Amino acid sequence: MLNRLRIKSKLMALLVGVSLGSLVVGGTLSWLRFRQAFQRQVFDHLTSVRASKGAQIESYIKGFQDWLELLSEDRTVISAMVEFNAAYRSLQNEEIPNEWIEAIETYYGRDFLPDLAENVEGPQIVANYRPLSQASQYLQYHYLVGNAPSNEGDGASSTDDSTYAQHHATYHQTFKNLIDQYGYSDLYLIDFNNGEIVYSVNKRPDFATSLDRGPYRRSGLSDIVAAVRDNPGRGFVQVVDFKPYVPNVAAPVAFLATPIFNGPHIVGILALQMPPDRxxxxxxxxxxxxxxxxxxxxxxxxxxxxxxxxxxxxxxxxxxxxxxxxxxxxxxxxxxxxxxxxxxxxxxxxxxxxxxxxxxxxxxxxxxxxxxxxxxxxxxxxxxxxxxxxxxxxxxxxxxxxxxxPITMMQIYMGTLAVIITLVAALLAGLVAQAFARPVRRLIKASEQLQTGESTLDVSVEGSDEFAQLGASFQTLSQKIKDQNQLLKQKELENETLLKNILPESIVTRFRQGEQPIANTIQQATVLVAKVLGLAQYSSSETTTTALSALISDFNKVAKQSGLEPQSMADETYLAVCGLSEVYFDHKQRGLNMAQEMLRIVQSVNSRYQVNLSIKIGLHAGSFVAGVVGTELFTYKLWGKTVAIATQLPEQAEPNQIVVTQPIYERLKDRHQLSAHGSVKADDMEMPTWHLVTDKVPVGSSV
The missing domain is CATH 3.30.450.20 (PAS domain)
Known part of the structure; x- marks a missing residue:
């Protein structure tokens, strides 16, 4: 059916089809790449925010633990623990008036339990929470009931005249300032033996209760006291995850605690309450x-x-x-x-x-x-x-x-653009097709004139349109041009291959553009120099050539895989560089990897060709100059102190041994076993050298 269409119609269909196809393919690929890149950008930002916040939390918790450890060793804390323990025990024999007990029960029934009931299920009765021991009743009456209903007073008592009150007056303000300054909810001093909370800053219902037998024996605070008792080492800070804490009306609270030592003796436990606010x-x-x-x-x-x-x-x-x-x-x-x-x-x-x-x-x-x-x-x-x-x-x-x-908006934008471009392409295709068809017949006539004298022309082109005639007329000329182009491409490929054998790939482009002179200062690279031993002992040039070719071929393959660029092989010496055309931050490790592979390659060649070759390898890292030398007969040279030092290293090495200099050693000493070897002269100084111990291959060994 296409053969029956006029060239104008075919050209219009072609132009519209190509435009629409290019738009669909290009638009789809662009959209897919945009979506992938944009999604990756969002993920990268989320990862950055997550990492930043995570680091802050880890630092905060670690700082909290370190601060608690230091605080437990403070003489003020130790003295307070000892004195509060003694004062608390002295209150166990105090006579408690009935009106005090009634006041305590009134506090629990009127102030505490109504607030707690809003946050916990089931009926709450005073008997489950009121203190039973005399010391607990004494202290809760003076320090808890007196601060009701807020429980957030200054924690002091104006009615207590006991020894406990004297100690409280000495230490309370110091501890209160500490938790206010660092933003913690409460600080506790707890008797190590019986779990009695002998002091707390904020005097909530847990104050002066036993964490072993009292109403909060199954709380997060009792859990951390048990953890400290299980691991009572000096400086060990225990942490308990957030749990609902009844004295805080069942709000979630986490705890940290550590033992308090007075000399070699444990005198108590220091605990801190950590709310989620921080x-x-x-x-x-x-x-x-x-x-x-x-x-x-x-x-x-x-x-x-x-x-x-x-x-x-x-x-x-x-x-x-x-x-x-x-x-x-x-x-x-x-x-x-x-x-x-x-x-x-x-x-x-x-x-x-x-x-x-x-x-x-x-x-x-x-x-x-x-x-x-x-x-x-x-x-x-x-x-x-x-x-x-x-x-x-x-x-x-x-x-x-x-x-x-933004990706959805991109889809809408691209869809709208596709419709507009399709309409414009159809209009332009009609104009271009009309203008293009007019000179076609003139071109056919001109092409026939160019073929005058050619009697063997035999072109079989299907169809009867103008393009078929034009194709027949230009077939011969096209074939000739094609043959010439193929010849030129072949020559260009040969020249390109020769250039790449002499110059690094990054230098070839500059050389072809005529840049002169070409020289670069390489700041950080590793130079590998190896000397192959044993070639001279074989009289057969065929054996030597075959083994050497296999050796160099394998060396070059490994160099490419390791990111090194071979530079020369002359006088049985092989030189390669990592970091010449492309920067590698691990160029020293790559150079050593290449050297180890070269030892294995020598073993393999010995086995395959029944020869007994060995190799001495040196590695040095530093800066040097590399450039094209010569104009008509040119070569690519490396020079500088780094290259000179690297060239000396194989002379120091034993057969099948790798010798490295100070820069290589400093970078890789933690990954490889390196032993002191000797030194190499660098200007007027001696630079120490090392040889690789763990991967050393015996001389003449084979696979």
Missing amino acids: LNAILVGTQEWEEEGLGETGQVYVVGEDALMRSQSRELIEDADTYRETLRNIGLSSQTVDLVYNLNTSVLLQPVDTEATQAAMAGETDTKIIQDYQGKSVLSAYAPLKLEGLRWAILAEMDRSEALG
Whole structure:
């Protein structure tokens, strides 16, 4: 059917088809590359934010532990522990008036339990929480009941005149200043033997209770006391993950603790209460998410090994009502949703059991598109946190719809552009086809004149249109031009091959462009010089040539794989450089790898060709000059002190031995066993040398 079309119609169809095809192929490839690059850019940013926040959290927790260790060794803390222990014991025989007990019960029934009941299930009765020992009743009456209802007073008592009050007056302000300065919730001094909290700064209901027998014996604070008792080493800081803590009306709290030593004796336990506020301050900062590149939906959060959040959700901070609806939609109970709002936190309440969380808890660090805890598709960058005693992971995420929004806009733009280009291409194709068909017949006539005198012309071209006639007329001329072009290309390839055998590939382009002179200063590279021994002992030139050819061929293959560039093979000496045309930060290691492979190649050649060759290899790193020398008969030369030193090294080596200089040794001494060898002269100084010990191959050995 195409043969029946006129050339104008064919040309129009061709131009429109090519334009549309190019647009589709080019547009699709561009869009795919743009999508991949843009997605990678978003992942890189999320990874950067995640790594930065993670490092801050690790530093914060580590600093917290170090500070607690130092604090436990402070004489003030030690003295306070000893004196509070003694004062606490002296109160065990105090007579407690009934009105004190009634005041304590009134405090629990009126002030504490109503607040607690909002956050815990089941009935709460005073009998489960009131203190029973005389010391507990005495201290809670003077220091807890007197501070009600806020429990956040200065922690002092105006009614206590005991020895305990004297010690309290001595130390309390110091401890209060400490926790206020560093932002911790509370500080505890605990009797190591019976778990009695003999002192706390903020005097909550846990004050003056026993963590062994009292109402909080199953709390996070009792857990950390047990951990210290199990591992009571000096300077060992234990940490317990966030758990609901009843004295804080069931708010999530983590604890750190360490033993207190007075000389060789353990006199107590120092514990600190860590709220999630400091972690939130690191992750949320000033709540400027968009300025941090997290857009409208991005957030960074921490998850524990139970797949529950350890930090605040961005949605809770920005839009509490929407967050409430989100929690209901993902199936959380009404009690849990209410607790989130009562405590104003998502810590230990928001489950995040996602693919990213599971992978991070398994020790993986990666980026992936996943379904988040709301079922939304998000871009997630995740990693485990390196925290002693805690299994946490940190995740930086952004909704896919927002993160990849520019890609959707790109699709719309490209679709619109495709329609416009197609219409324009069709219009231009019509104009071009009309203009192109007009001179075709004149070209046919001219081509026939060029063929005058040619009697053997026999062109069989299918079709009867103008292009068929034009093709027949120019067939012979085209064939001749084709033959000439093939000959020229063959010559160019031969010349190119010869140039690349003489010059590095990066220099060939400059040489062909006529650049003169060509010389470069190579700042950091490794020069390998090897000398092959044993060729002269073979009288048969064929044996020598065959073995040497195989040797050099294998050397060059390994050089290419290792990133080295062979430079010369003369007088049984082989020279190669790593870092000449392309910069390698590990050029010293690559050079040593190449040298080790050369030892193995010599063994292989000995085995294959029944010869007994050996090799001595030297490696030196530094700067030198490389350039093209000569005009008509040119060559590529390396010169400088680095090359001169490297050239001396094979003379020092034993057969099948690798000798390196100081720069190589300093870089690789931790990875390879190197032994002192001697020295090489560098200007007026002697530079020490070393030889490789672990991979040394016996002389004349074969595979």
